[in-house]
Amino acid sequence: MKLFAHRGLSSIFPENTLAAFRACTDHGVNWIETDVNILGDGTVVVIHDSHLERTTNASGSIYNLTAADLDYIDAGAWFSTEMAGERVPTLAELIQLMNQTGLNANIEIKSNEQGAARTRELMSGVLRELEALRPEREVIISSFNHLILAELKRLAPQYRVAALMTKEMMGADWRSVLELIGAETIHLESRGLTENHVKKVKDAGFAINVWTVNEGERASQLKNWGVDGVISDYAHAFRELEHS
Template sequence: MPRTIFAHRGLSSVAPENTLVAIGACAENKVKWFETDVDILGDSTPVVIHDTHLDRTTNRTGSIYDLTAEDLEGIDAGAWFGSEYRGQKLPTLAQLVELMNRKELNGNIELKLNGQGAEKTLELIDAVIAELGKLDEDREVIISSFDHLALAEFKRHAPQYRVAALMTPEMLATNWRSTLELMGAEVVHPDHAALTRENVKALKDAGYEINAWTVNTRGRANELLNWGVDGIITDFAHEYVDLEKEPQK
């Protein structure tokens, strides 16, 4: 059975996370899948960023919810990582979709928890669905989130896409079966620390694909693949992509 190696926030160990250069580098390193994060700006433009604030990964401070698309030109999302990446921008989802089509990449897109309320969460869902409609038909997408209610709503609006429930160890220790069935999930994305051989088997027996995050040691990646995990989300996808062929015993 084929395995999948996902580049966590693009090739984030060698380029600034969630930028077009980090995600585009997947193609040059034979990594077919990436994982990234999407939220919306104040004008409801979907943008690729992990945090709700700019402070950690840009030259600006403040909430992304105070921005519009016009503000993106003045924000540097690369210099914090290295001077050679100065000038990298926060990508819009539209720019990411164009890159996916051009580089023939597949994406796991995480809907971020939106603390502004249901209306903004629904705007995020609608905006993501609209942009994904511009993907070439041979591109593949998984939509994931820790917000399981939002994920269920996304699945209701766009049943053609696979959805993946992100789960902490605490979530996986409780009634995961009902949660997954109610949201219509086909995939589970658990914290790898939560996984044992036994619960991998239980999830697989229930019919779910499992992609574990964030696995940054080769030994742990091999162990999980040998247990039957389908995919590994890692900061070192370019170093682990050979594991897609056959797990090492």
Template sequence: MARIFAHRGMSAIAPENTLAAIGQCADYGVTWFEADVDIIADGTVVVIHDSHLDRTTNRTGSIYDLQASDLENIDTGSWFSQEFAGEGLPTLAQLVELMNEKKLNGNIEIKSNEQGTERTYQLIDAVIAELEKLDDDREVLISSFNQLLLAELKRRAPHLRLGVLFSKEALGYDWRSIVELVGADAIHVNEDGLTREMVQIARSAGVEINVWTVNSRARANELINWGVDGVITDEAHTFIELESGR
């Protein structure tokens, strides 16, 4: 049975990467979501896609200049609609609490931190520490485009399941070598250009394959029929029945 992942939470009906968007997964029977994390100046891990605030908040500038005390004054909802005005910029700690409360499972994408090695190590360790607070019955899959980051995370936390993110351009014939060198369990691939043969090759190699970002219902159904393990979509609230093949 394929899984439906709510991309950045229920991002078609609520502002992306917010507790509101992710919390709504439970309202629609969606048990898996995808969310992005990075680290701010004081070492707090926050849930946001971009390294700048401009696109999804009422503020401008780099997230790397923020302190935890700044977060309560950042509005991540008004750009989407007034219904979500005042929605805060969440921390990973808050997200973990929500996962436990709502019985949600998460694909946590670690962004490729732009501040160098030391800060990347700090990000990895902070993510590992926060995820240790998940209840035993919660599932988590860590993904990133940064293969070196994933390999280091696996070295520090070998119990965590990893997914290597590939863009359409980067998915080459060496994907299996990359997966094995990283110690990953899954590949996350762009749906554009993906073929049945590619899915079958991944499945025959024992590698989980999750596909992003699929917003066409027909395409999602096609991919599920091909045997993909998961579909990452902005339309999870309307795709969830595909998960069970109904």
């Protein structure tokens, strides 16, 4: 079973920073999950929220920023004094790190609150940056925005895509949604997920990765049900589930 470090090793490092991603290689975790969005000047950055308050020392919307502003924003000090100086990485910097370290990534495209044109700009920016990825590095692109995923898959069918869904979203049409996107994989929320859901997905021929799984017992149950991967803040603690 694959183990994805959710936002990097986010239980012991500040989420979505290069420190949190670099720590994965030290702990033998070779897949990360990360979130991307776009600054006002079109730079694609690695950050979960569209506002800076929760994970940096700055405030306001990321949509008002340019790449130069990143030099003045600290994304580590909120977590611990040792982590002060960590930056909000650009996707280009993360891809450089993937090439250097051998990390593979699930890149989650966040829907842009400013509308479709900006979400499309983000998707194109992700594809543009991925051109620098070494061919041996693996990538899965996911999103709750299934329309943008379908568009991305049409433009760049070489990338694996995963539709993010909650159990509630997994209605009668889940299979045709995946097929219309061209998705090979579904990323489902762990809450309320049963063996029957997993069986349905596997019987239909799709891979399934589950988020966010922070208890070892739940991770091993999901593995026994045939889940392909779990996305966890504690991926480093579940290493024995990877190969056994």
